[in-house]
Amino acid sequence: MSNLPLDRLVPAHIRLFEPYYPSMPDRELMALYGLEYLHRLHNNENALGPPPLVRTRLEQFHAGAIPVYPNGDSRELRQALAEKFGKSSEQFLVGNGSCELISSVVKAFCEEGDNIVTADRTFAVYEWTASFSGIEARLIPLNEFAFDPDAMLNAIDSRTKVVFLCNPNNPTGTYWDKATMCRFLDAIGGEVIVVADEAYGEYVDREDYPDCIEMLERYPNLIVFRTFSKMYALAALRVGYLCASEELVDIVRRAHVAYSVNTLGQLAAAAAVQDDSSFVADTRTMVANGRHMLRTLFTDMGFEHSINEGNYAMVKTPMSDTLLHRKLLCKGIMVRTMTGFRFPNWIRISIVQEPVMEEFCAAFRAAFPNP
Amino acid sequence: MTTPSPHITLSLPADMAWARLAQSAAENGAGVFGLPKDKALRLTMGAEELLLYLSETLPGKPLSMTVRAGSTAVATEFEFESSETDLSAMNIAAAASAPDTDGLPGMSLLLASGMTDGFSVERVGRKTRITLIVDRDYTVVEAPAPRQPGDLAATRPDTKGPVSVAPPSESSMILEGCVAMQTFYPQHLVPIWAKTPGKAVDMLAAAELEILTAVDASGALCGMICWEKPSQESIQFYGPYCFTEGGDILRLLTEALVATTAHTSAKMLFSNIAAENLAAYGFEPLAQLTYHTPDQPAPCVLPVWGRQLREDFGVSVWAHPNLVPFLEEQYEAHVLMRSIKTTSELGERITDRSVFAAKLSRDLSEAVLKPMLNGLDNEQNIQRHVEALRTEGFRNIFVTIDLSSGWQAAMAGALMDACFTPALLLPHGGQSDVVMFQYVEPTA
Ligand SMILES: Cc1ncc(COP(=O)(O)O)c(C=O)c1O
DSSP, X not given: OOOOOHHHHSOHHHHTOOOOOOOOOHHHHHHHHTOSOOEEOSSOOOTTOSOHHHHHHHHTOOGGGTTSXXXXXXXXXXXXXXXXXXXXXXXXXXXXXXXXXXXHHHHHHOOXXXXXXXXXXXXXXXXXXXXXXXXXXXXXXXXXXXXXXXXXXXXXXXXXXXXXXXXXXXXXXOOOOHXXXXXXXXXXXXXXXXXXXXXXXXXXXXXXXXXGGGGTTTXXXXXXXXXXXXXXXXXXXXXXXXXXXXXXXXXXXXTSOTTOSOHHHHHHHHHHHHOOSSHHHHHHHHHXXXXXXXXXXXXXXXXXXXXXXXXEEEEEOSSOHHHHHHHHHHTTEEOEEOGGGTOTTXXXXXXXXXXXXXXXXXXXXXXXXXX | OOOOOSEEEEEEESOGGXXXXXXXXXXXXXXHTTOOHHHHHHHHHHHHHHHHHHHHHSTTOEEEEEEEEOSSEEEEXXXXXXXXXXXXXXXXXXXXXXXXXXXXXXXBHHHHGGGXXXXXXEEETTEEEEEXXXXXXXXXXXXXXXXXXXXHHHHXXXXXXXXXXXXXXXXXXXXXXXXXXXXXXXXXXXXXXXXXXXXXXXXXXXXXXXXXEEEOTTOOEEEEEEEEEEETTEEEEEEEEEOSBSSOHHHHHHHHHHHHHHTSSOOEEEEEEOSSOOGGGTOEEEEEEEEOOTTOSSOEEEEEEEEESSOOOOEEEEEOGXXXXXXXXXXXXXXXXEEEEEOXXXXXXXXXXXXXXXXXXXXXXXXXXXXXXXXXXXXXXXXXXXXXXXXXXXXXXXXXXXXXXXXXXXXXXXXXXXXXXXXXXXXXXXXXXXXXXXXXXXXX
8 A cells, every 4th residue: 555645635425436347358257267158148239230331341441540530529420420310410429438428418517516316226327427526416216117207306406417317228128208208308397407318229119219319409408328339239449429409519518528439439330320231120120039038038937027128138036146147157148237236136138149048048047947 | 544533542662661651541541432440440451461461572662552442342452563573472372481480371462362352463564453452331131031943933023014124213223123133033143232232323323333124114123134344345244133024024134235235345245143044035055154152052053144246257266285175165056266276385485483363252252363474383373372262261263264365375284284174165255265264173
């Protein structure tokens, strides 16, 4: 231990923050476990990806472009997005994954004494970003696995700056339909910024699912998050974006690091936007099949589960999630334990191709020899 | 980076010329920090004996002496920079001097610890710290006559309506819980502080103990679960205790415990006095410890339950060849990926004399030793400790080693030769996995 005066140097909200520990690199894990393959069912990646046009563009990329800084505000990507959604390119802001945008939004709107409102069991980065920024995170319990609009409205006070909605919710897969979303936004009445994180929006194929980008004109306090990490399978390149009114984008941009998105990422994301293959449809079919397999398995074994929208499923077992994680890992399958996300003894499984799901089902069954 | 508790500190050499000063600091401090006269006297005498011991073994050594107000006790600590040669005298079994002319053995630290409620020798950075603890005066709430497990269920009232789990809303609930624990569970399954609920309240206020209670719709206390944090990476819990029939109290309490402790620095959650079978709640049976309780001639068996709170991707650990079969069996049973590196003597320089840290709880008749320094005399030293501790009446003698350290792992051989058997593997119980050895009396 050094003699640094950390008591004085480090703010309490950082001292008390419990850091996040990512898992070790796949190759090290495989060596330790003596595995020949590792199925990554823990990060909700799209194993089918990336889309064909992305592959083509990446193959054409020349190493000669690497000494040059990327475009500082992802202009071409924003233009591609603007064209796709019928918006102006000034309504988009691109980040190093949507995680970076969460941070930019908190920095842009919150100061000491302010708070954000979100759910207790949702994507944890909203809560974590607020906490390590010294901003109170008000965590509203889910109701029947879904965001609870009335309880969230009740939690909002004069110091609430941002409400984070995860639609559909990670990890429960529940979503607010158009009517619920509109009722909520009407009730807030423009006093607070509302972020609708649609990280898994492209997986939802439901009539009543609200596409919040279409609602921006009606609700000027709305910010929509999307990412290229999930459906578009560009997780390694780290690209996410937000869409809002030009006025709000101009504010968030002030708190956002320019040049944070690399050239390859910008290029691949623009290709994903322009790809007109059946990639999205194929992915949806794959996920629908996987959901069906998992639902059948868990029902058959009598385990409580939550399988809704998104490319993931959750199940609760009588075994600790950490032991089940180890048992599955021994068979080359990595899932997410959910105890640390306030779902004691649940695991979350990302849905991928059928042969892998079959392997998962077999390994899962084998973990419970006498159910 | 915690706020220091109220304390006074003296700097003095290890020399009996300062005995009066040390005594009056201890006596005065104990009084100001709230110990009654008789207990203050015990702390004073302990401090005097310790200074005597240090002045004989480390004459003239600069010491710092601190009298500290803890939440439930007052402590006197002696701290000094220690070279390896000084350290061997810090074994609780070491004698200050050779047997004197009357043939009596020289005084030992173990004897100096005799009048205190808690005693420990540990290494803190480059310093060695010896701590004497005397508990505050708490009213003992007498346990009702112990009942047999068979007749417990009949006496539990029914749970009424939905149950909610939360920290105790007031201290009277803790008192009620402490009494209920003793009413419905045999003594060996109840934490020692349950007999002094005031102590539990103080521990809770100082965040040394955490409690969750289950309360039904009528406001009745239906159950309780409690936990402490023995290290940065582990949490030890007591319970869950259930005082009413129905309502799935055990599940509610264990789930709340897991949910509350999940996103903390702790990796491991375990209990060695779990009052119920926890298999159905996601806990794994880790061991069965044979434990001697002060009031019962026959030992009881305490099942140890545990679970990890985080994903365990595997690590490598050190092991003495003799311990490998035990480890392999444990790792397989608990599906833990470990690469085991066996220790071997590489001819490196080892000091002559080993040193063990010790933590003694007389009311539990428990001594927990931990190696501080590797030495050529490991085995003899362990034997000396066992003899001294048994002579002093300690019946539960444990040694823990951390498998992140090659030399500690190497000690397993000497321990097993000295009648210690590996009793418990605690994954991530320390820097890495910890093995707890228990002394087992050789059968004649
Ligand atoms: C709901 C949600 N939002 C945002 C993200 C962050 O995605 P990225 O930073 O890769 O864009 C994730 C990733 O898991 C997520 O689940």
